[in-house]
Amino acid sequence: MQSEVSPSLSVLLVEAFYGGSHKQLIDLLKENIDGCCVFTLPAKKWHWRARTAALHFSQTIPSCPSYRVLFSSSVLNLCELVALRPDLARLKKVLYFHENQLVYPVRKDQERDFQYGYNQVLSCLVSDVVVFNSSFNMESFLSSIPSFMKKIPDHRPKDLDRLIRPKCMVLNYPVQFPDVSRLLPKHKLLRRTANVDDQKPVSDQDPHQPISGPTTDPHQPTSGPTTDPHQPTSGPTTDPHQPTSGPTTDPHQPTSGPTTDPHQPTSGPTTDPHQSTSEPRTDQDPAGEAADQVKPLHIVWPHRWEHDKNPELFFNTLLKLKERRLDFHLSVLGETFTDVPEIFSEARRLLDSHILNWGYLPSKDDYLQVLCQADVVVSTANHEFFGVAMLEAVHCGCYPLCPKALVYPEIFPAQYLYSTPEQLCKRLQGLCRRPDVARRHVVAVDTCSYSWAALKSRFQTLLADEGP
Structure with a gap:
């Protein structure tokens, strides 16, 4: 799906996996934020979207001098897109994490595809703002970068988490709660x-x-959205009963x-x-x-x-x-x-x-x-x-x-x-x-x-x- 481009559009919304919560967020932003232009791919074949969506969008997003902001979820390899489209590199680039691939559960760690997490790290490096839907999402991602990069056999990059953290913030996913009073017993x-x-x-x-x-447990975080992106949480909490996914x-x-x-x-x-x-x-x-x-x-x-x-x-x-x-x-x-x-x-x-x-x-x-x-x-x-x-x-x-x-x-x-x-x-x-x-x-x-x-x-x- 793509929107018609007009000179008044200033926000470019790009979603490589337009379904579920990703679709809901894009639709919500388009309906409520002035000047949005939307480019999406259907929510199927997730692995191929993560691998190739940047090349697709580099060819389908037209040039527009009025663009000021680019918003994308972390499914997209933003690094590839802005390399292929230097005109988009000048925009304020906002990357939104619904999930992160560094701690996404797999049955065996050997099955984790290094490329997906690596793409997300690269996308963070070229972004201006990196937004997570929760503190757990942010801290689990940032704290996992050093060990994740150790999988590289040699010439490993260093301090990537320190480079990325200053760009990070937590902005909870906005849920549209309907009026259910007529349905309540x-x-x-x-x-x-x-x-x-x-x-x-x-x-x-x-x-x-x-x-x-x-x-309430004084050591537990209180409910409600976390606004300070620099406060650490406990990092990636693991269940003693290992995931089977x-x-x-x-x-x-x-x-x-x-x-x-x-x-x-x-x-x-x-x-x-x-x-x-x-x-x-x-x-x-x-x-x-x-x-x-x-x-x-x-x-x-x-x-x-x-x-x-x-x-x-x-x-x-x-x-x-x-x-x-x-x-x-x-x-x-x-x-x-x-x-x-x-x-x-x-x-x-x-x-x-x-x-x-x-x-x-x-x-x-x-x-x-x-x-x-x-x-x-x-x-x-x-x-x-x-x-x-x-x-x-x-x-x-x-x-x-x-x-x-x-x-x-x-x-x-x-x-x-x-x-x-x-x-x-x-x-x-x-x-x-x-x-x-x-x-x-x-x-x-x-x-x-x-x-x-x-x-x-x-x-x-x-x-x-x-x-x-």
């Missing part, structure tokens, strides 16, 4: 205006204790599967177990608020069906809950791709009686409806640089449970973090026994601070031609 609507001074995290050991104030793969289009009656119970995989339902099913009880406090806990997992999201940990945890005869309902959402982990078909069979929704929901409204009806949202990711799905679920009133690793301590207070699989199981076990605890808890995360309304002025400044 009664208890969530009432909860939004309730006094929440008496909240604390639920524990399986004593589920009958009242909730008290939010417990393969190297960065070619993302494909999601599957949607056959349409089923949303009011009928799921009967397990009668055809392809990887196919999804396309309409949401909810467990809302019309009897009202009283029934809302006693029905089974509704757990949602809204992530891509890939190994780096660690679905094995999630489903193994739920199977333990089932073995202990705990009641719960389950919605497994998210996009599916060509190589779906086998655990999904096995889990659908073993957890059949608990399943309310299974698979990708192409309708955003249907997706939000399921989130609004759910009680708890879980992440088991081995890879996350920001986590839009978790924030969307919190916006819809879900109680979050996330690993105490990756980006999550940056966004979520300590009460929503778990360190081990045993802790995750214990937290879910406690909530299954007391689902009302999750339903009357107001999550201590200010999602508004990650909204476009809160971040718009910073993006406007970033794309202004007044220097970094």
Whole structure:
């Protein structure tokens, strides 16, 4: 896709992988920033986009004397583009990192393709401003550069991280949170205006204790966007349970599967177990608020069906809950791709009686409806640089449970973090026994601070031609 060029255009938006969060950001900037001109490539064949997009754009982006700023994601080899197009080299060049290839999980480090990370380092060196969607993303990238460069057999460059760091800043990804009040059940609507001074995290050991104030760990980062790019974080946090995902793969289009009656119970995989339902099913009880406090806990997992999201940990945890005869309902959402982990078909069979929704929901409204009806949202990711799905679920009133690793301590207070699989199981076990605890808890995360309304002025400044 490309925009028509006019003399009034001053911001050149270039996206080599125009899909998902990359597309959402480009569209958001084009709609809200004056003078934008957009050039993109479809979101497929990721590896080839990273290798060859610069050459394509060097031939398709016309010369325009009014350009002042070039904005691109780190998929593009910006170094190659400005070398091929000296007229673009004079622009203020802004590079945005949705992810970074230096710590992107692979099954074996030997499988990591050196070139992708190397391209990102080169792109940083020619950029004027390097922007990361989280402090974890920035620090994991910068702290990994020295060891990454040691893979070069000899004549290794030095101090590249020190050259790049002064250009770096954190600017959280702007999430467009819709108004979901019409989709919220009664208890969530009432909860939004309730006094929440008496909240604390639920524990399986004593589920009958009242909730008290939010417990925070003074050593954990507070929620909300990080604005000081020079404050160090803990660097690339690794999960003791190593990720099982393969190297960065070619993302494909999601599957949607056959349409089923949303009011009928799921009967397990009668055809392809990887196919999804396309309409949401909810467990809302019309009897009202009283029934809302006693029905089974509704757990949602809204992530891509890939190994780096660690679905094995999630489903193994739920199977333990089932073995202990705990009641719960389950919605497994998210996009599916060509190589779906086998655990999904096995889990659908073993957890059949608990399943309310299974698979990708192409309708955003249907997706939000399921989130609004759910009680708890879980992440088991081995890879996350920001986590839009978790924030969307919190916006819809879900109680979050996330690993105490990756980006999550940056966004979520300590009460929503778990360190081990045993802790995750214990937290879910406690909530299954007391689902009302999750339903009357107001999550201590200010999602508004990650909204476009809160971040718009910073993006406007970033794309202004007044220097970094």
